[in-house]
Amino acid sequence: MNNSDLAQILIRAVEEADSSDRLLDAVQELAAAGIEESVPTLIAALGYNNPGAAVAAVDGLIAIGEAAVPSLLELIDDYNYSARAWAIRALAGIGDVRALDTLLEAAKTDFSLSVRRAAARGLGTLRLHQLPAEKVESVQTQVLEALLLISQDPEWIVRYAAVTSLETLAIAIAVTLPDQASRITNQLQQLLDNDADVGVRTRVEFAQQKIQQQQHQEMFAPKRKLQETEVEVPHRGGGRR
Amino acid sequence: MNSSPQKFEDLSPTGNSGDGESLTVEQAIANLESADLGLRFYAAWWLGRFRICEAAAVTGLIKALEDEADRTPEGGYPLRRNAARALGKLGDRQAVSPLIACLDCSDFYVREAAAQSLEMLGDPVCIPALIKLLQVGLQGEELISQPDLSQPYEAILEALGALRATECVPLVKPFLEHPIELVQYAAARAMYQLTQETVYGERLVKALAGEKLQLRRAVLADLGAIGYLPAADAIAETLAENSLKLISLKGLLEHQVNHTATNTLSDGAIKVINLMDSLL
Numbered sequence: 224m225n226n227s228d229l230a231q232i233l234i235r236a237v238e239e240a241d242s243s244d245r246l247l248d249a250v251q252e253l254a255a256a257g258i259e260e261s262v263p264t265l266i267a268a269l270g271y272n273n274p275g276a277a278v279a280a281v282d283g284l285i286a287i288g289e290a291a292v293p294s295l296l297e298l299i300d301d302y303n304y305s306a307r308a309w310a311i312r313a314l315a316g317i318g319d320v321r322a323l324d325t326l327l328e329a330a331k332t333d334f335s336l337s338v339r340r341a342a343a344r345g346l347g348t349l350r351l352h353q354l355p356a357e358k359v360e361s362v363q364t365q366v367l368e369a370l371l372l373i374s375q376d377p378e379w380i381v382r383y384a385a386v387t388s389l390e391t392l393a394i395a396i397a398v399t400l401p402d403q404a405s406r407i408t409n410q411l412q413q414l415l416d417n418d419a420d421v422g423v424r425t426r427v428e429f430a431q432q433k434i435q436q437q438q439h440q441e442m443f444a445p446k447r448k449l450q451e452t453e454v455e456v457p458h459r460g461g462g463r464r
Numbered sequence: 465m466n467s468s469p470q471k472f473e474d475l476s477p478t479g480n481s482g483d484g485e486s487l488t489v490e491q492a493i494a495n496l497e498s499a500d501l502g503l504r505f506y507a508a509w510w511l512g513r514f515r516i517c518e519a520a521a522v523t524g525l526i527k528a529l530e531d532e533a534d535r536t537p538e539g540g541y542p543l544r545r546n547a548a549r550a551l552g553k554l555g556d557r558q559a560v561s562p563l564i565a566c567l568d569c570s571d572f573y574v575r576e577a578a579a580q581s582l583e584m585l586g587d588p589v590c591i592p593a594l595i596k597l598l599q600v601g602l603q604g605e606e607l608i609s610q611p612d613l614s615q616p617y618e619a620i621l622e623a624l625g626a627l628r629a630t631e632c633v634p635l636v637k638p639f640l641e642h643p644i645e646l647v648q649y650a651a652a653r654a655m656y657q658l659t660q661e662t663v664y665g666e667r668l669v670k671a672l673a674g675e676k677l678q679l680r681r682a683v684l685a686d687l688g689a690i691g692y693l694p695a696a697d698a699i700a701e702t703l704a705e706n707s708l709k710l711i712s713l714k715g716l717l718e719h720q721v722n723h724t725a726t727n728t729l730s731d732g733a734i735k736v737i738n739l740m741d742s743l744l
Contacts, residue, residue, distance in 0.1 A: 275703035
């Protein structure tokens with residue numbers, strides 16, 4: 224049996240599932256097969272109001288990866304916010320930069336907090352190194368502006384998600400845009416001092432630790448490189464024996 | 465009948481409230497005595513939803529707890545229910561005695577709202593009245609033989625747990641065997657709060673693997689409320705919406721932060737953060 228036949232059988236099982244348990248099993252099997260043809264069916268499964276099936280479908284879409292991105296962007300459901308949140312989660316998990324505009328828009332303007340949350344997270348997981356080098360800085364600036372805004376969202380979980388992405392971005396721009404880094408550290412400190420929510424403040428503390436650890440490593444990194452070189456020379460010289 | 469308050473709860477304060485009208489504080493307080501019963505009902509909900517803690521609002525709502533005008537065909541008191549719910553959110557302890565009086569109301573939903581609001585107000589003076597209501601379902605220290613559904617046991621048990629009413633452990637314990645699962649969970653939650661024994665936390669963890677989504681959602685809320693750290697992985701893995709798992713895990717995280725003396729993040733807190741990140 225080739226992949227296409229297998230996909231047809233597994234897709235039919237999803238379509239014919241007549242209980243939430245059967246649906247869950249069928250979507251799990253389809254997702255595990257990781258066949259590109261199943262993408263539309265997996266996306267449809269995000270809208271069945273079955274959280275278990277949706278988790279499986281998201282995992283399946285992430286495993287398929289970049290090939291699922293065009294369909295995800297095209298089939299995103301404007302009328303079902305829970306399906307939309309799962310689709311954004313899948314895009315965030317894949318991290319393909321083609322999702323940038325969708326994530327920016329969703330994080331800033333979607334009325335559903337679960338969509339804004341997933342999109343805010345996705346802005347931190349995008350693989351920006353896929354971009355041509357000359358574009359990285361402008362996209363990072365765009366993401367930074369968006370995250371500074373989203374970290375003031377009225378919902379705690381959206382601010383929490385924005386903090387996770389500010390953490391990632393702070394570490395990334397320490398190299399590319401070091402003069403912008405203070406904007407992130409200032410915003411994190413603002414949140415730590417003023418946020419009404421203990422969960423958000425605790426996540427900020429954790430982010431600050433991570434960023435500091437990274438800076439610490441970078442400070443000592445040149446030294447380590449030097450040491451490695453020093454070690455390497457005598458080693459190479461070992462050939463003189 | 466009147467519109468369901470839950471329908472409105474989902475809307476953010478900045479959102480367009482659809483058919484709900486926008487009120488000023490003065491109007492809402494005045495509307496509690498409007499000739500239009502629908503306006504009274506809505507005003508009581510509105511004052512709670514937007515947490516209008518002004519003295520006039522509290523006085524008006526307390527008065528509404530004795531309303532006789534607004535009745536359902538079954539004899540329920542819709543305005544009293546909404547007033548009781550609102551008073552829990554306003555945090556004014558003047559409401560404690562009037563809410564205790566509501567525990568004797570003939571309307572089940574008024575008693576339930578009063579128990580929930582007394583839990584929120586956190587004044588232990590209501591404990592004896594709650595125990596009296598709990599005892600309706602008991603014969604000594606056992607459940608009465610016919611399963612009793614006449615009292616809002618879920619709300620009563622949760623309140624006794626939250627109020628740390630340790631003296632009533634023997635009265636709470638029998639409800640672990642109540643035929644209604646939600647009541648069992650409320651009892652397990654309360655027993656954990658009253659004894660800190662892990663067996664009750666584990667009972668809730670086990671319930672996360674249950675069949676019904678509705679029940680798993682309730683258990684997520686219970687575990688978040690008691691901040692039971694050993695449940696963290698099970699919470700992250702149960703089949704339910706990520707939003708509810710995140711709220712539950714946030715309860716665990718807050719518990720970790722509030723119960724750790726040091727300034728650094730505990731291992732438990734970091735574990736919960738990593739799980740939360742994975743669910744965003």
